[in-house]
Amino acid sequence: MNGARYLRLVAILAACFILCACGARREGIADLEKLQQRAAAYLPDESGRPLVTPEVQKDLQARYMEKFFGPWRNGKATLAPEVAFWGTATFGRKKGFGENLQPWSLPRWEALVAMQLESSYPSMARHAIATRNTSFRVMPTDKPFFYDPAKAGEGYPFDYMQNSAVWIGTPLLVTHASADGAWYFAEAGMTYGWVPADAVGWTDEAFRTAYMTGIYAAALHDRIVLRTDAGAFAGMAHLGTVFPVSVSAMMLESAQAAEGVVAEQGGGVQALPVLVPLRTVEGDAIAVSVRLPLTAMGLMPQPLSAQALARFADVMMGQPYGWGGLLENRDCSAAMRDLFAPFGIWLPRNSSQQGKEVGTPVSLEGKSAAVKRAMILEAGIPYYTLLWFKGHIGLYIGPDPVTGEPLLLHDVWGARTTWKGVDGRAVVGRLAVTTLRFGEERDDVQKDWFYDRLRGMVLMPSGEASGSVQ
Template identity: 35%
Template sequence: MPANTPIFVCQLSADKSWALVETSFTYGWIPTEDLAFVDNEFVKNWETGRYAVIIREHISILDETNRFLVQASVGHIFPLEAISADEMKISVAMADPNRQAVIRHGFVPVKAAAQKPLRFNPVNAAGIANEMIGEPYGWGGLYDRRDCSAMTRDFFAVFGIWLPRHSSSQVKEAGLYVDLRGLSREEKEKTIIAKGVPYLSLLWRKGHVMLYIGHKDGRVLIFHNMWGVRTRDSLGREGRKIVGQAVITTLMPGQELTDFDPSVGSYIDHIAAMNILIPENQEQSAK
């Protein structure tokens, strides 16, 4: 999870070295050395109601003496203290020697952050996607990298839209649900193009979520973080062409490969639903 994520500590291990924690999007065990405890005064100062959201990848947040505090990427959120012509002053939680959280002042260039939420419009949406494209895949957040649902979650966080962590929940628990089951390939693409809103529509197949960004020559285009494409060589041996990053593709990636394995089908064959997300109080102003 990103630095400065609020957590609820459910339980400590017998030796106090591990904590079972819950966040707004997941739960699990983490080393206690990676957390800091807060009191009511800290919470009061932290929950300001005014926040900054990071809009660039791999940004170092520095203190007033130019020393490193934390690294942040697209979608990470911090309390906003002040804005100048060149930088934003934000609150950063750090642990003191007693593992109590204290607030430090951090600074981030204005080009790397925005006052949350960033206004949703096609230019801003495409800009955030361009920033995230090429970022490596990490299943379940492995090595602090994003998988498909973490990518969509961080993308929409910039615009003040909260999504659950898992792909199926993202499609089923918010927005307008459109059932695509039972449709042919052609019917699916026509439905997505007719009803989908670019950069505001999620496409889902079991285990994978994608962002619909538009269409070209009658083909749906998606932005997603994918692991790879199944292949099969001339001897019938299964393999995989590794992509391992956030990319823009059609719903049939890999079909141009000579060893593409058509027996498992493409995304278009397995897509079951679309979810159209509408930002509250922003859609009309963005038009």
Template identity: 35%
Template sequence: MFSHPRPLTALAAALLALSLGGCTPKMLRDTAAETPLPPLAGVEDLQRFPQTIDPYLIRLQERNATLPVQQGYESTYYKVWDDAYTPEALEEVKWPFDVYRPENAYGQNLQPLSQAWFYAMLREANWQAYGSTAGRAVALRRLDLRNFPTEKPLFRDPSVAGEGFPFDYLQNSTVFAGEPLYISHYSRSGAWAYVMTSYATGWVPVDRIAPVGRAEREVLRAQPLLGLLEDRMPIHSLRGRYMFEGYVGMVLPLQQKSAAQWRVDPAGHAGTAEIRREAAAPLPLTFTRENMRRVIAPMMQTKYGWGGLYGERDCSSTLRDIFAPFGLWLPRNSYKQSRLGKVISFEGLDDAAKLAKIAAEGRPFETLLYLKGHILLYLGVYDGEPAVLHTVWGVKTVDDEGNFGRHIIGKTVISSLRLGHELEGYSDEYSLLHKVESMNFVFEEEEE
């Protein structure tokens, strides 16, 4: 449910927060990656549809060779290190200061933010220096990309269903440790750097990034990329020093391989590291059932994280991380992901016709289903109905007087497009099925 930094898209993200959300029991503890999470009480789909990926994999059409769209991941991943890279225009990145204002802004204590606070943020942002640095760097750990140079949140009215926690509108996205960065400029205090990645931009603390010179960049870019296949995996140097945490979807330059280990040399970390052979694989993986199981199984433990907050995922980052080990680069926001490959519109179709079209033409594990502000992965027909994987905050409900509420789910689930249909206050008008607009095939080139 996350959107890319643009004024209109930011407003769409706000509208999305009003359409998917809620308030029901949450998981009390984590479980092992191989263990299915218990279903949430009162959500029929999460009991009817197995919450492990294995039962659905039989529907995946395996390919024993890589496709053209699985090549070239490196060029996009490293593009901010290109000599010819040009950052976006100032008006393209400064939009949060135009969109977020004190008229409807609340801080971490759920009290209104003052105009003085906004003035202080604008001063710290130091926009007159935009583009003055043109430095290259890497992230030293997983980083939040912030819309203002602060770790403090900005919420909309928390009394409105679908607003307040966890929708911190200053959270733009996240980057993994070792990701290439372009530094535009520094904040007035020098504590923050404004950076670009291959898919998003934002403010990061300067003590969590490291500069990378031209010679080191050339060495790193010449190495193949290794994709990680475990979540929250501690990465240590050869001397046993903790370096950072690894996640599915994260890639690192592969320096050397042995029978039991992969050796990586993440720039800026002052040392090489070794990763267990079964916990990673060189890009791109072939599109097989076993490889898809290796990628998705650990991700079924993901709790919902707006814009990647708290080391978790939202809907679009879940899909990015699923396809990264297969060498398929996805944009960050759900709308742009929905334009990838061949697109089939559902315009003019009623709900029954949409279900029939998805079942008849959808390709399991390579078809994305899009509705405004949300995106899902089609898994095939299960128990007579299309099954989808998605990371979702909750189900919108409405009472007899027209008041909206939320039934919180807050994690990655497998469901139908009628998720929550048995809940009190559920309305077909606000269902995933009714709002879904299109499907697209990510491995098929877009038709001219």
């Protein structure tokens, strides 16, 4: 082969490589590889400094418990029928797909609608409590209702019958029952919907009085096994779970310790006795005392600092995404709720409410990506500012030390992609740390796509401005 032909062949091969590279779609998301996936890795100086005064945190805790026990203070249903049964009208107009990815048949749908007995709502008003972790469903079924699974962002895990998840020990007001008695319609402090009957325990006035001890504790990590003194399994607690402290048990243990009956390690209490609700065969709630180490259960409110927030965030880091609490996993708003619960800060259920009804909202509507970035970096308080997007929310944890881009801790399904006219997702599917430009290095992700969805930021309650404690 002469020199000219050799050079021509090299040029052709190089062009082929270039064309192949241009036609290839990148995989993965660079932020997940480049950024440390630990919230504690980005802590600012003086991260142990309190973010609010003890007086403000006391007020926040009081507000939390008012919301938490709200259903027990209501004597009747607070929801109009069109609100309680919104799923009937909404999904009745949609073509839904079931667990076999085949369309819901009309007879199946009509049977589900009839199961709700809408004309007789509300049929009761009984105070109750969740006796295990459970789902709140839009309609009385554990079967899924997917939109077209062939479309991006639909299908699993986006079961539109899944409204929310509540943890064991959540106070409830039950206002209705399904025709078969297998489901109850209930109101909780942060959500409402249909819950399985076997997840509910009825409470009388004596139970409620004894349960509202005035001293409360929060779970400090996930998958805390609850066992009675006899060793029987009583449930599983996750970060965000709240139990009352058994004051009588604490007083007894203190008295025994003073008499030398109980040996205290290190001179302090090493465990908290908390009240955990269980369901009897008859459906009533009983409270059993469960002793948990202080590494698992801590008094509310926990001291609020960036360092403490990062520690609890890392408890959840990397855990799978769960639409509406599906499979006891968290979505974006649930992650924020559970993150702030140990500090006695109440957040509403969904991202839109969290973006508008907490602390001091700052609108970013209509601003360019550059202006939004500048405002976040200037006014955002790392680990104490929420960033609210259309249908999404997360926690601002400061600037990336390398690029200066705002960093977001968020439970996210993925980045929106478009490739050859077809929409898709670059799936993250977990709680992660990313910039607000995550996925933009990909050929199929539009520049500024995430900034374009950014609607505002929320400066969390500080007590410095009138009305900021909400």
